[in-house]
Amino acid sequence: MTNDPTGRRAGAPPQLSNTDIAILQALRFQKKLDSGNPIAPGEFLLIPRYAMRPVRPSINPQSENMMASGTCRFMTWGAPGDGSYNASGMPVLFTGVANRQGTAMMAGAAATTIAMNLMSSRRAKADMAPRWMDTIPQGVITVSSSGFYIEDPVYGLTTWAWGGIQNMEWKAPSTIELLIPRQQGMDRVLLISDWAELIFIAWVHVAFPQHPGKYTWPTPDWADRVRASLRIDPYTDRTLRA
Numbered sequence: 001m002t003n004d005p006t007g008r009r010a011g012a013p014p015q016l017s018n019t020d021i022a023i024l025q026a027l028r029f030q031k032k033l034d035s036g037n038p039i040a041p042g043e044f045l046l047i048p049r050y051a052m053r054p055v056r057p058s059i060n061p062q063s064e065n066m067m068a069s070g071t072c073r074f075m076t077w078g079a080p081g082d083g084s085y086n087a088s089g090m091p092v093l094f095t096g097v098a099n100r101q102g103t104a105m106m107a108g109a110a111a112t113t114i115a116m117n118l119m120s121s122r123r124a125k126a127d128m129a130p131r132w133m134d135t136i137p138q139g140v141i142t143v144s145s146s147g148f149y150i151e152d153p154v155y156g157l158t159t160w161a162w163g164g165i166q167n168m169e170w171k172a173p174s175t176i177e178l179l180i181p182r183q184q185g186m187d188r189v190l191l192i193s194d195w196a197e198l199i200f201i202a203w204v205h206v207a208f209p210q211h212p213g214k215y216t217w218p219t220p221d222w223a224d225r226v227r228a229s230l231r232i233d234p235y236t237d238r239t240l241r242a
Contacts, residue, residue, distance in 0.1 A: 016229050019174050019194045022070070023222055024234055026197035029067075033205045041065055044145055046198070052142070059146040059161045067143045067202075072193035074136035074150060079129060132190055143195050145202065162206040170200050170217040 016024070025046045032039055044065035045052075057064035140151040147161040166186060167179040176196045178189040191199070197217055204211045218234070226234040233240060 014225060014229050016225060018070075020222060020225055020229075022068070022194040023173065023197050023218065024226060025068070026195070026201055027218060027234060028237075029198065030201040030205075033201070053140055053149075053151065055142040055149050055151070055157070057144060057146070059144065059159060063145075065145040067145065068195050068198060069140065069142045070194045072136070072139045072141035072150060072191060072195075073134070074139055074152075075132045075190040075192070076135045077130060077132055077188035077190070079131070080133060141191075141193050141195060143198050143202065148199055162203050165203060165207065168200055168203050168208075168211075170197070170213055173197075173219060173222065176200050 029046065032043065044067050046068045051069065052066060053069040055066065055069075057066060136150060136152045136155065138152075142149045142151075147159065147164070149160075150158050152158070160180070164180065165178055166181050169177045171177050171190070174194055174196045175190065175192050176199060178191060180187045180189055193199070200217065201214075204214050223234050226232065227240060231240045232238065
């Protein structure tokens with residue numbers, strides 16, 4: 001058999017991505033949660049222990065189990081500006097005699113000032129428009145049975161417990177949206193990570209067991225990739241016949 005440009009043998013089953021595998025791990029863990037049977041501490045760990053970040057459990061140290069670590073992107077919804085800007089003042093005095101050259105210089109400076117003010121005004125108005133803003137563009141997330149932790153060079157180690165999250169929705173593969181209360185109002189957060197589905201099902205189990213999206217997040221194309229690669233049905237774990 002000939003190989004394709006990726007080095008895979010022709011006719012070989014497609015390989016699952018890290019994202020596909022993380023989603024499969026999340027689905028299998030959801031089945032354990034739904035079974036109602038006790039879960040042994042070792043069953044919480046979904047990746048090799050050496051791949052875990054050395055994050056000390058601090059949300060519920062007596063019973064918290066660390067589950068998985070990986071990269072993440074943390075975005076918040078809001079406007080970067082309030083519409084204000086500093087207008088540049090027009091110069092009113094030039095040294096030397098007010099001749100034709102000086103007048104031309106003054107007109108040129110005024111035109112430049114007007115142009116810069118116009119650009120600043122438009123930029124300020126654009127900054128008033130709400131958008132998804134990168135709060136932590138390249139973080140490292142660790143998921144536990146009690147919440148999750150994010151490491152970032154700017155913010156250090158930040159912690160979110162399941163009980164501190166008002167709502168959560170699965171939006172797309174590896175993408176969830178959270179509502180997190182603050183002193184005044186709510187923060188709307190978009191979290192992108194291979195372990196987004198694990199976070200979603202763990203939070204739903206603890207905080208919102210009747211969540212309408214509890215079983216709707218696995219996508220048909222993902223299930224097809226698992227069947228083709230592993231020859232199992234991801235929903236039942238039954239081996240598929242050739």
